[in-house]
Amino acid sequence: MAAPMLRRFPRGRRFGTPGVSGVLLLGQREARSGAQGLLAVQKARGLFKEFFPEKGTKVELPELLDRGSGSFPQTVYCGFDPTADSLHVGHLLTLLGLFHFQRAGHNVIALVGGATARLGDPSGRPKEREALAPEQVRGNARALRRGLEAVAANHQRLFANGRPWGSFTVLDNAAWYQGQHLVDFLAAVGGHFRMGTLLSRASVQARLQSAGGMSLAEFLYQVLQAYDFYYLFQHYGCRVQLGGSDQLGNITSGYEFIHKLTGEDVFGITVPLVTSTTGAKLGKSAGNAVWLNREKTSPFELYQFFVRQQDNLVERYLKLFTFLPLPEIDHIMQLHDKEPEKRGPQKRLAAEVTKLVHGQEGLDSAKRYRMITEGGVSINHRQVTNPESVLVVGQHILKNGLSLLKIGKRNFYIIKWLQL
Structure with a gap:
């Protein structure tokens, strides 16, 4: 095979990428x-x-x-x-x-x-x-x-x-x-x-x-x-x-x-490089990678990585990892100063990144998973904190084929099981 051609690229040459127009209608x-x-x-x-x-x-x-x-x-x-x-x-x-x-x-x-x-x-x-x-x-x-x-x-x-x-x-x-x-x-x-x-x-x-x-x-x-x-x-x-x-x-x-x-x-x-709290570069080689493939790191785990970020990092991460305008980030941080226990910036950061990586469905699944692990779900008045729990007849499913599901503080559902 011939050697690669080395030629001069003329200044100002136009090009296009198939399928997408690059021309903006701006003054x-x-x-x-x-x-x-x-x-x-x-x-x-x-x-x-x-x-x-x-x-x-x-x-x-x-x-x-x-x-x-x-x-x-x-x-x-x-x-x-x-x-x-x-x-x-x-x-x-x-x-x-x-x-x-x-x-x-x-x-x-x-x-x-x-x-x-x-x-x-x-x-x-x-x-x-x-x-x-x-x-x-x-x-x-x-x-x-x-x-x-x-x-x-x-x-x-x-x-x-x-x-x-x-x-x-x-x-x-x-x-x-x-x-x-x-x-x-x-x-x-x-x-x-x-x-x-x-x-x-x-x-x-x-x-x-x-x-x-x-x-x-x-x-x-x-x-x-x-x-x-x-x-x-x-x-x-x-x-x-x-x-x-x-x-x-x-x-x-x-x-x-x-x-x-x-x-x-x-x-x-x-x-900038993304580093851990110890200053180590995040990645496969360091053994601390948080993957974007949901089969390797679930949407919930990705969400949790960002929702756990410390207060002294969260404003910087909102600027780096989201498309939120700077005035909106300032407003989020002002609300955080008043109610830091709500961890509002961390939750917004986690939501924005998870939605970008996994889509709206991925974000919704991460929030459902989080609600379960934090004790926000109970079945028949028994709190369930393991999303992988197996429903047991007589415990989660009553003998009459019913389950009383509570999600959060005010949402109650009666489930009728057609087959046991």
């Missing part, structure tokens, strides 16, 4: 304020943490997104490696970042790393990731694609804001790596990277100084991520990459690669 003044507001508001919320390159993002990026919010929507992407068969809470902030761009009228791409997952990203990891079999990676990639599309569908259906949105597309980088010949790829791409620059990355330095060192496969991960950015720039006009704060080195490699080949500027934006 020029509205477009300008909306785009600048996107960056400023998300920075104020704490969702957008770092911008790269710093110099360019003070002027060029707001102008680029200003133009994009009018008749020329931009494209933003974020990568998700399928190292497991489900996304987890640690992925939510980058996914929400994509959604905020989509809501502002830009086209967004969620890139499943069906190829890069075979190498393993060394960023923020003290040791090498355990290698996955090709068929396992492919299965995980299919599962991640379904998960991303499901959350995107909930977002589209339940969180509309009355404005035209950009498109949401899921791609897999295995599509452009499968069939590549190693020597052809290295001959076309490898000469554009300098070893000294790659070795200087903080993630690389940390691993080189660790007891286990760093494998060649891990070291080349940043080259493939840089090429992903370049490929999406060439084929989709993608100018912005979104990632966790541990991805800054990889994003920088992509910027340098694209700028060297095309002379064009692209941009990177990072979001």
